[in-house]
Amino acid sequence: MCGIVGYIGTEQAAPILLEGLTRLEYRGYDSAGMAVFDPQAGLQVVKASGRLQALRDMTDNGAKVVGTSGVGHTRWATHGIPNDINSHPQVSPSGRIAVVHNGIIENYTKLKEFLKEQGMPFTSDTDTEVIAHLLEYYYEGDLLEAVGKLLRRIEGAYALGIVCADAPDQLIAVRKDSPLILGYGNGFQMMASDVTAVIPYTREVCYLNDGEVAVLTRDSMKVYDSLLRPVEKTTAHVDWEISAAEKGGYEHFMFKEIMEQPKAIRDTISPRIRDGKVVLDDLTITKEQLENLDKLYIIACGSSYHVGVAAKYILERLVRIPVEVTLASEFRYSSPLVTDRTMALVISQSGETIDTLAAMREARRLGARLLSIVNVVGSTIARESDDVIYTWAGPEIAVATTKAYSTQLAVMYLIALHFAELLGRVTEEEYARLVAELQSLPAKAEEILKHTKEIQYYASIYFNHDSIFFIGRNIDYAVGLEGSLKLKEISYIHSEAYAAGELKHGTISLIEDGTLVVALASWNELFEKLMSNVKEVKARGADVIGVATEAHKAQLEELVDSALTIPDIDPMFLPSLEVIPLQLLAYYVALMRGCDIDKPRNLAKSVTVE
Secondary structure, three states, X not given: OOEEEEEEOOOOHHXXXXXXXXXXXXXXXXXXXXXXXXXXXXXXXXXXXXXHHHHHHHHOOOOOXXXXXXXXXXXXXXXXXXXXXXXXXXXXXOOOEEEEEXXXXXXXXXXXXXXXXXXXXXOOOOOHHHHHHHHHHHOOOXXXXXXHHHHOOOOEEXXXXXXXXXXXXXXXXXXXXXXXXXXXXXXXXXXXOOHHHOOOOOOEEEEOOOOOEEEEOOOOEEEEXXXXXXXXXXXXXXXXXXXXXXXXXXXXXXXXHHHOHHHHHHHHHHHHEEOOEEOOOOOOOOHHHHHOOOEEEEEEOHHHHHHHHHHHHHHHHHOOOOEEEEEHHHHOOOOOOOOOOEEEEEEEOOOOOHHHHHHHHHHHHOOOEEEEEEOOOOOHHHHHOOEXXXXXXXXXXXXXXXXXXXXXXXXXXXXXXXXXXXXOOOOHHHHHHHHHHHHOHHHHHHHHHHHHHHHHHHHHHHOOOOEEEEEEOOHHHHHHHHHHHHHHHHHOOEEEEEEHHHHHHOHHHHOOOOOEEEEEOOOHHHHHHHHHHHHHHHOOOOEEEEEEEHHHHHHHHHHOOEEEEEOOOOHHHHHHHHHHHHHHHHHHHHHHOOOOOOOOOOOOOOOOXX
């Protein structure tokens, strides 16, 4: 959500800022802008609503904006409608200070009234303009000192990039509850919301912690805490290739990432299975600590929450510990029953999701042990957890997650097997069989991806529906939640997932002639019950796409209008296979409806505001 890039060096800054912002487009935005210091003209600010291409056109791909230091931004509107005035950067009344900002300043109304009383005029509806004005109010020749005073006044979540015409040889970066990384170069320095923006220029990065302030010059990077005391930072080396964040010949990132899932699953599980055993080197929890647990909370948002819904069935089946799955945005407000015998299992692709981070901190305050599943090494959630398991999915660019969901599931399988063995809740024979089944997942996922043409054909039949329902039981229901979300995210079709047993409790009243129902029936024990539900909706005029395992292929084809099958596998691992045809269905439906698949409207990749 929103994107920041900053550069100071010897090269022309604007083209570098535009390239960085291009690599952050996946985060979601509705306007873009940049501020660059020109020794002749002073601080130049250019911005435009709409896609980044508008900014490129205005500046001739940055060639018209002269200067070797500056900040750029892609904005996702929170305060004020998307337009040129509300776009970032926001500038101070004198035009000397420009600010780009991710997050929300919660006390901006009070601050705005104070600044108006000082005679400062406002032109935008943004909370960010308050930051620029307050910096000018405090500025007395030392920009860092002004930033220190600013931080004592503002409340909320923020990542800031600041440039000042009076201090053209430095940029300032500030972070609290919104991600910001620093990139170390030879003769240049960078800041960005995500490592993808700096990777073409440097692989040496560090992650700012909450409350930290960085001063970037061409030859140095100095970091301070909130009291402006120096802080020593440790750099990390980014070892994935730039090509991992590029389309590689695919039309869309989403399709590329769907096709990458077998490899991503393999990369997640293979190094953690040795000699037929699940080995989680990064997990420090002991058998005695596990035995002391009386509850496991799974805390997540969006697709990660759907991973948690599926994982509840798996963990309770294997580990025999009560599991409660809760939306991170609701956790803090539900008076959660957390004690020192609770484990909070926190899931986040970015490791920076603001609701998840806040919920995790509340769980810790109440005494829970924290285990996180994240993709981004060094992210805030990872750093603040007692234990962390990385998914190793690589960069995921499309807003609608696919391989991040699949690798989170894979980690859940590893955790369930590890806990079950540690507690003696599974026999040696059953454990060995499940580990072997888990190792077969990548090959079986590859088998499904050989049938994309079949799914594309079904999409061509059903893409013009206005409302679609997903039904399933047990783990099929959990997968239906994710399938429904994928469809609505990128095709804008109204879609809902329901537990099939709830049809008669109200949902069936929505079924009429031509309604499309996607019936998930891969849980073999419940196949017959689900087929009874299929008969119910067909009797009321529904068209049905059915999904089941090969074991029930013949029966499925007799009862549904369009049948999709997945390889047979232990029910515990069904979500990883069953979700793939649903992802493809959503992709092809959106493609045929002419939607912007990688950047769906109103959505952002990383949600860093509440």
